[in-house]
Amino acid sequence: MELLIAVGLFGMIFGIVYFTLASRTPIAEDAIQRRLDTIALQPRPAKPVRLQETEDETFWEQVAGFFLGAKDMPESYNRISRRLHQAGYRGVRAVRIFWGLRIFLCLAFGFGGLVVSVSSNARMSDMLLLAGAGAFLGYFLPFLTVYRKARARVLEMRETLPDTLDLLVVCVEAGMGVDAALTRVAREQSQQGLAIGDELLLATQEMQAGAVRKEALVRLAERCGVEEFRALISFLTQTEEIGGSVARSLRVYAETMRDKRSQAAEEAARKAVIKLIFPLVFFILPAIFILIIGPPGLQIMKALSSPLK
Numbered sequence: 001m002e003l004l005i006a007v008g009l010f011g012m013i014f015g016i017v018y019f020t021l022a023s024r025t026p027i028a029e030d031a032i033q034r035r036l037d038t039i040a041l042q043p044r045p046a047k048p049v050r051l052q053e054t055e056d057e058t059f060w061e062q063v064a065g066f067f068l069g070a071k072d073m074p075e076s077y078n079r080i081s082r083r084l085h086q087a088g089y090r091g092v093r094a095v096r097i098f099w100g101l102r103i104f105l106c107l108a109f110g111f112g113g114l115v116v117s118v119s120s121n122a123r124m125s126d127m128l129l130l131a132g133a134g135a136f137l138g139y140f141l142p143f144l145t146v147y148r149k150a151r152a153r154v155l156e157m158r159e160t161l162p163d164t165l166d167l168l169v170v171c172v173e174a175g176m177g178v179d180a181a182l183t184r185v186a187r188e189q190s191q192q193g194l195a196i197g198d199e200l201l202l203a204t205q206e207m208q209a210g211a212v213r214k215e216a217l218v219r220l221a222e223r224c225g226v227e228e229f230r231a232l233i234s235f236l237t238q239t240e241e242i243g244g245s246v247a248r249s250l251r252v253y254a255e256t257m258r259d260k261r262s263q264a265a266e267e268a269a270r271k272a273v274i275k276l277i278f279p280l281v282f283f284i285l286p287a288i289f290i291l292i293i294g295p296p297g298l299q300i301m302k303a304l305s306s307p308l309k
Contacts (some may be wrong), residue, residue, distance in 0.1 A: 061093060061102035068148055085223050086150035088195065090202075102142045109138030150225075157196040158226050160259065164189065164196055165254035166231075172247040178236070179207060228257060 113134030117127040118226035142218045164185060173179035183204045189197025199220055206216040215239060232253060239249040 013065060023247045040098075058093075059095060059100070061100055063104050069251070082223060082225065083146060083150050086154055086225055087146045087151055088149065088198075089146070098142060102139055106135045106136035106139060109136030109141075111293070112161050153195045154225055156194070157199065157224055159227060161195055161228055161232075162227070162254045162257045162261070164200070165250050165257070169247050169250045169254070172250065178246060179204070182207075182213075 012025070018179065025285055056147050080098065081095045084090075084098055110131045111134075113130040113132075114127065117130040122130065132256035167185045167188065168178075168181050176184065182200060185196055186204050190201045191197070198218045203216045203220040206219070207213055214233065217229070217236075221233060235249060235253055236246065
């Protein structure tokens with residue numbers, strides 16, 4: 001039982017440290033700083049976005065092939081594939097690599113828990129529980145890592161979308177077409193290392209391969225998981241159908257998104273006051289009470305416990 005308590009405390013501490021020290025969510029200021037650094041220095045050519053990798057089969061794919069077979073993944077894995085794409089892992093092989101890593105860590109952590117329990121002469125029930133806890137941790141650790149990275153990357157794309165629309169407005173007002181403006185902005189932001197630039201570059205490559213702009217942008221919105229992309233596509237489609245100004249529409253939509261971002265920041269600031277109540281009541285106030293009341297209380301107890309003279 002003591003072993004299980006120790007493992008439980010270790011797992012709780014590991015989870016707290018992981019969610020605290022993991023890569024923090026990028027903000028718009030970081031993207032702006034990267035853009036300024038790129039403008040100040042000589043821009044490097046962007047790496048091409050490959051629709052299909054040609055490397056040899058990796059160890060994780062071999063593990064996935066051993067347990068899952070060589071057949072293609074069923075339709076139920078599309079959600080995981082979309083999550084991996086949002087995290088920056090593209091290609092049809094990303095799902096198999098992910099599952100290979102997940103199965104390997106599940107077996108490795110489970111075997112490690114079994115070895116630890118055997119070396120500590122634990123009971124059979126504790127041994128099974130420890131092995132199961134290790135397997136559970138190894139099975140969900142890759143998913144948690146991908147989930148955190150995907151959430152941070154999607155938030156970065158959502159925060160940098162107004163600046164991207166401003167660049168599109170500049171290109172369109174300069175005389176470029178919408179497709180040429182998308183290609184120019186995608187290349188420029190891809191050179192700056194922005195996630196939205198890589199996604200736009202992939203969409204422009206699809207358009208250059210023969211896909212219709214609306215279909216390419218719809219697939220872009222489905223891959224990225226950014227709701228503002230879907231609204232932008234409908235906005236652009238309606239503007240072109242009624243013959244309005246694309247540049248003016250993009251400018252208005254960018255201002256609307258900035259207003260929404262400011263409102264979201266104000267809402268988060270108001271919620272922070274409520275969220276601070278719980279750590280204040282459960283952690284800070286007890287420590288203050290101990291520091292203030294503790295020494296006088298000890299003196300009073302010492303005075304009451306000593307015999308009267």
